[in-house]
Structures are given as C-alpha cells and as structure tokens.
Amino acid sequence: MAAARGLVVLFLLFLWIYCVLDARAADPARVRALPKRLWQVVTLVPVVGSLLWLLAGKPTRTKPRRGAAPSGPTLPSNPDDDAVFLEQLRRRAEEQRRKAEEERRRKDEGGEPTA
Numbered sequence: 835m836a837a838a839r840g841l842v843v844l845f846l847l848f849l850w851i852y853c854v855l856d857a858r859a860a861d862p863a864r865v866r867a868l869p870k871r872l873w874q875v876v877t878l879v880p881v882v883g884s885l886l887w888l889l890a891g892k893p894t895r896t897k898p899r900r901g902a903a904p905s906g907p908t909l910p911s912n913p914d915d916d917a918v919f920l921e922q923l924r925r926r927a928e929e930q931r932r933k934a935e936e937e938r939r940r941k942d943e944g945g946e947p948t949a
Contacts, residue, residue, distance in 0.1 A: 846881055853877045853884035856892065864893035 857877045862870040873891045877883040913919050 846884075850877075850880045850884050853887045857887055860891075860893055866891055866893065 854874075854877045857865075857870070857873045860870060860873070865873055867890045868876070873887060876891070877887045
C-alpha cells in the first residue's frame with residue numbers, strides 16, 4: 835500500500851514539475867484563457883494548478899495529428915510525379931546530349947576537345 839502511495843506522490847510531483855516548466859516555456863501568444871504570467875503562478879499550486887494548466891491553459895498542438903489531411907499545398911512524394919522536376923531533367927539531358935554531339939563533331943574534324 836505504501837509503494838502505491840509513493841508512486842502516486844512521485845507521479846504528481848513529476849506532473850507538477852512538468853506543468854511548471856511547460857507554462858514557463860510556452861509561447862505567450864499561444865497560451866489559452868489567462869496571460870502567461872498568471873499561468874506561471876497558477877501552476878505553482880501543485881495538483882490543481884497542474885490540472886488547470888493541462889485542461890485550460892496549455893497551447894494546442896501546432897503540428898497536424900497523424901492521419902490528418904495537410905492544410906497547404908503538398909509536394910509530390912515521388913520524383914516521377916513532379917512535372918517541374920521532370921522538365922528540368924529533360925532540359926539537362928538535352929543539354930548534355932547537345933554538348934556531347936558538339937564534342938564528337940570537333941573530335942571528328944580533328945580539333946581539340948574543350949574541357
């Protein structure tokens with residue numbers, strides 16, 4: 835029984851420390867319900883302040899949750915699906931072919947190849 839009680843006390847202590855540090859590190863523009871300074875004072879009350887911070891003051895997530903649809907434009911995950919990339923690749927290949935052809939012509943004419 836004493837071990838269980840000790841674990842509860844230890845959990846509450848870690849929760850309190852987490853909430854105090856989290857309230858201190860939070861972005862003031864994103865803190866909910868009360869000003870950041872007031873939340874820093876509220877979280878000093880061990881159990882109640884921690885619960886209030888987690889339920890009413892902690893900023894909401896900035897990253898979308900797993901499985902949520904992205905809000906902005908998405909980039910192709912496969913290079914073969916990216917039209918801009920493929921066009922750049924075609925231009926580069928064509929430029930390399932043109933240079934190789936010019937080099938071959940110079941070599942056939944007896945001229946010195948350029949590096």
